[in-house]
Amino acid sequence: MPAFRAARGTRDLLPDETPRWTRLERLAADLATRYGYRRIETPMFEQAAVFERGVGEVTDIVEKELFRLAPRTDESEAWSLRPEPTAGIVRAYLQHGMQTWPQPVRLAERGPMFRYDRPQAGRYRQFSQWDVEAIGDAGPAIDAELLELATRFYREAGLTGVEVWLNSIGDQNCRPAFVAELTAYYRAHLAELPELERDRLERNVLRLPDSKDPRMAALNAAAPKLTDRLCDACAEHFAGLRAHLDALDVGYRLEPGLVRGLDYYTRTTFEFYVTGREGQQQAIGGGGRYDGLVELLGGRPTPGIGFGIGIDRLILALAETGAADATAGETGPVAVVVGADPEDTAARLRVATDLRAAGIAARADLAHRKLGKQLEAAVRDRAHFAVIVGDELADGELALRDLAAGTQKLVPVEDLAREVGRAHAAHRHGSIEG
Numbered sequence: 001m002p003a004f005r006a007a008r009g010t011r012d013l014l015p016d017e018t019p020r021w022t023r024l025e026r027l028a029a030d031l032a033t034r035y036g037y038r039r040i041e042t043p044m045f046e047q048a049a050v051f052e053r054g055v056g057e058v059t060d061i062v063e064k065e066l067f068r069l070a071p072r073t074d075e076s077e078a079w080s081l082r083p084e085p086t087a088g089i090v091r092a093y094l095q096h097g098m099q100t101w102p103q104p105v106r107l108a109e110r111g112p113m114f115r116y117d118r119p120q121a122g123r124y125r126q127f128s129q130w131d132v133e134a135i136g137d138a139g140p141a142i143d144a145e146l147l148e149l150a151t152r153f154y155r156e157a158g159l160t161g162v163e164v165w166l167n168s169i170g171d172q173n174c175r176p177a178f179v180a181e182l183t184a185y186y187r188a189h190l191a192e193l194p195e196l197e198r199d200r201l202e203r204n205v206l207r208l209p210d211s212k213d214p215r216m217a218a219l220n221a222a223a224p225k226l227t228d229r230l231c232d233a234c235a236e237h238f239a240g241l242r243a244h245l246d247a248l249d250v251g252y253r254l255e256p257g258l259v260r261g262l263d264y265y266t267r268t269t270f271e272f273y274v275t276g277r278e279g280q281q282q283a284i285g286g287g288g289r290y291d292g293l294v295e296l297l298g299g300r301p302t303p304g305i306g307f308g309i310g311i312d313r314l315i316l317a318l319a320e321t322g323a324a325d326a327t328a329g330e331t332g333p334v335a336v337v338v339g340a341d342p343e344d345t346a347a348r349l350r351v352a353t354d355l356r357a358a359g360i361a362a363r364a365d366l367a368h369r370k371l372g373k374q375l376e377a378a379v380r381d382r383a384h385f386a387v388i389v390g391d392e393l394a395d396g397e398l399a400l401r402d403l404a405a406g407t408q409k410l411v412p413v414e415d416l417a418r419e420v421g422r423a424h425a426a427h428r429h430g431s432i433e434g
C-alpha cells in the first residue's frame with residue numbers, strides 16, 4: 001500500500017482516460033465559438049459570501065457542502081472553493097462593468113468545482129463542469145437557444161437517449177402566495193418531517209420539494225405545484241419558451257416538481273437525464289433562469305440564464321453506452337527514435353528534436369539499453385515508426401522502420417520529417433504505403 005492516496009471523492013485521470021476529456025473539452029470550446037459564447041475563467045475560490053448570497057444560505061450546497069478555507073490571519077475574509085461557477089461569473093460581470101457591454105453577454109467556462117458531499121458513483125468532491133451563461137436577456141428565445149445548445153453538445157459527444165426535464169418556478173410575483181400555500185401544506189404534515197426539513201420549513205420552504213431524504217418522497221409527490229399557479233407574465237414566458245423549443249425540434253418532458261437545489265432560480269428550470277437513469281445523483285446537467293442574481297450580488301436588476309453540464313457524469317454515461325472508446329483520440333507518438341549505440345543519447349535527442357520542430361509527434365528513447373529493448377518499448381507505445389540511429393548516420397542516413405507493416409528503408413536525414421509525415425498521413429487515410 002502506498003503511503004498516500006488521492007483524497008476521498010477525488011480521482012487521478014490517467015493518460016489512457018484523458019483523451020476522452022480532451023475530446024469533450026474541444027467539442028465544448030468549438031460549440032461555444034459556434035454559438036458566440038466567449039470563454040471566461042474565474043478563480044477556483046471566492047469570498048464565501050458570493051456563494052452564501054448567490055446560491056443561498058439555506059441550500060445543501062452552502063449548508064453542508066461548501067469547502068471553506070481556513071483563514072490565514074484574523075482579518076482574512078472568509079473564502080471558499082467554488083461549488084459552482086454561476087455566482088462567480090455574475091460577480092465578475094459586475095466587477096468588470098459588463099452591464100455596459102452589448103447585452104446579453106454570452107459566456108462559457110470550464111473547470112473543476114468542489115462540493116463536500118458523500119462520495120458515490122457519479123458524485124465526487126471535485127468534479128468538472130462545462131458552464132454556459134447568457135446575462136442580460138429576459139428570454140424566452142435565449143432560453144431555447146441554450147437548451148438547444150446543451151442537447152447538441154450531448155448529441156455531438158455521441159450520447160443518445162438524453163431527456164430534457166423542464167419546469168417554470170415563477171417569480172417574485174407568483175411565488176409568495178405559493179410559498180404560503182406550501183408552508184401550510186408541510187405544517188399540516190409536521191409530524192412526518194425529518195428534523196432538518198422541519199427546520200427548513202420555517203427558513204426556506206422551497207427547499208423541501210427538492211429534498212434528497214427518501215422519507216420526503218411521498219409527501220413531496222402530493223405537494224402543491226407552482227406550475228399550476230404561475231402569474232400571467234410567467235405563464236406567458238413559459239408558453240413562449242415551449243413554442244420556441246417546438247420550432248427548434250427540441251423535445252422535453254414537463255416536470256412540475258423540478259425546483260433545483262440552488263436559490264437563485266426564477267421561471268425556467270431544467271435538468272438533463274439519460275432515459276432509464278433518472279435517480280437523484282444521475283443528472284448529467286442542469287440549469288435555469290436567475291433573474292434576481294445580479295441584484296442579489298449588488299448590481300441593478302438584470303436577467304440571466306445558463307446551464308452546467310457535469311463532464312464526469314457525461315463520460316460515465318458515454319462509457320455505459322459504449323460510445324466513448326470509438327471516438328477517443330490517438331495517444332501514442334508517431335515515431336520513436338532508437339539507436340544502435342545505447343550511450344549516444346545526444347544523437348537520438350537531436351533527431352527527435354528535429355522531427356518535433358517539423359510538427360511530428362516523436363519520442364526519443366533515452367534509456368541506456370540495447371536496441372532490441374528500445375524497439376520493444378516503441379511497439380508497446382503504439383508508435384507507427386521507429387527511426388533507428390546507426391552507423392549509416394556517418395553517411396547522412398537513418399533507418400526508418402514501419403512497425404505496423406514490418407518494412408524498413410534508409411532515408412537521408414534531411415528527408416526524414418517529410419518521409420515520416422507523408423507515410424503517416426497515407427496510413428491514416430487507409431491507403432497502402434508505397
Ligand code: HAM
Pocket residue numbers: 083084085086115117122123124125126127128129131132133283284285286287288289290305306307308309310311312313
Ligand atoms: P447543478 O445542478 O448543481 O447546477 O450542477 C450541474 C451539473 O454538475 C449536475 O447536473 C451534475 O451533472 C454535475 N454535478 C453536480 N454535482 C456533482 C458532483 N458532486 N459530482 C459530479 N458531478 C456533479 C449548477 O451548478 C448551476 N451552476 C448550473 C447553472 C448554470 N444554472 C445557471 N447557470
